[in-house]
Amino acid sequence: MVPLSWYMALSAAVFCIGVFGFLTRRNIIIMFMSLELMLNAVNINLVAMSHYLQDIRGQVMVMFIIAVAAAEAAIGLAIIIALFRNRATVHVDEINEMKG
Amino acid sequence: MLPELLFFYFAVAITGLSLLVVTRRNPVHSVLWMLLLFFHIAGLYVLLNAELMAAVQVIVYAGAILVLFLFVVLLLDLRKEVEDEPYVDGWPVGIALAVGLFLAIGFMIHTFEPADPGAYSIEKVQSLTHSVAVGEKLYTEFLFPFEVVSMVLLVAVVGAIVLAKRKLKE
Secondary structure, eight states: OOOHHHHHHHHHHHHHHHHHHHHHBOBHHHHHHHHHHHHHHHHHHHHHHHHHTTOTHHHHHHHHHHHHHHHHHHHHHHHHHHHHHHHSOOBGGGOOTTOO | OHHHHHHHHHHHHHHHHHHHHHHOSSHHHHHHHHHHHHHHHHHHHHHTTOHHHHHHIIIIIIIIIHHHHHHHHHHHTOGGGGGSOOBOTTHHHHHHHHHHHHHHHHHHGGGOOOOOOOSOOHHHHHHHOHHHHHHHHHTTTTHHHHHHHHHHHHHHHHHHHHHHSOOOOO
């Protein structure tokens, strides 16, 4: 039997890789993929907890997270397309229109 | 012994593939590594007796979300992206924050105390089958959140069309 803490450590590692990608990459699409990575880390944690605590509610939460991730990806990618159409760049450090 | 070996394989593969996803210069390569990553996460769910979650992971994440990403990456035509600097100027701060967060969580994990086990033991889920067990909760206790999520998806569909459509000439 694999201990629950191993799953938690794996989830923490994937989440932190997502944080790293989100904070350091210039490409806004890769930043978005890092966001998906973080959501997936939470999903791993929820499914593992649900299995070890023998409660199915955690997996219902995973369903909701996946649905919200799909909505977020659709809206986010639409924003990226609109942004690229207006600025012709996907680099976040070149997008500073709102800077005072 | 076999579950541990499988877990190690999936853990190493998932961590390595996540690193590949965030470090590739070419966004198309990132998306393709992420496809492999999602299949490995689905494998991990099978290891945790969550077959429905594994199927949903492959269908929704690998099948829908990732194809959306791939479409956008191909649509934007980022040919000179591979020659550009991939990281922002303050990247050491990002690494420090991520490593610090990982250490903070890592030191917290051993303080976790599990609650009393719930009603859905592994044998019960296996006799009910996993989809029935999830569906029973989803359509009774979580019916209202379920309806709210359908609303969220509708707003996302409308919002995506409005945001991405070309401005009409007056």
